[in-house]
Amino acid sequence: MRITIFTKPDCVQCNATCRALDKQGINYQLVDLTEDEQALQQVRALGYQQVPVVMTADDHWSGFRPDKISTLNAALQLQ
Numbered sequence: 826m827r828i829t830i831f832t833k834p835d836c837v838q839c840n841a842t843c844r845a846l847d848k849q850g851i852n853y854q855l856v857d858l859t860e861d862e863q864a865l866q867q868v869r870a871l872g873y874q875q876v877p878v879v880m881t882a883d884d885h886w887s888g889f890r891p892d893k894i895s896t897l898n899a900a901l902q903l904q
Contacts, residue, residue: 826881828846828854829855829879829880830843830856830878830879830880831856831868831876831877831878831880832855832856832857838875838876838877838888842890843877845889845894846894849894849898851898858876875888883900
């Protein structure tokens with residue numbers, strides 16, 4: 826499953842999200858919204874105003890969400 830984290834520099838919640846995913850051994854791709862205007866427009870089109878925005882095949886959310894990360898990890902274990 827492809828997991829993308831849309832982030833920006835010096836973002837505390839982004840760093841916490843990445844650390845939590847790393848701790849679970851979950852691979853992801855980072856996209857810096859300050860360097861990718863198309864990605865920024867995609868995130869805004871979904872209605873998000875803050876980072877990180879995490880996108881998976883089945884879900885997306887904003888902010889540091891340990892509950893969502895646990896659910897994601899459980900789903901990946903079933904694959």
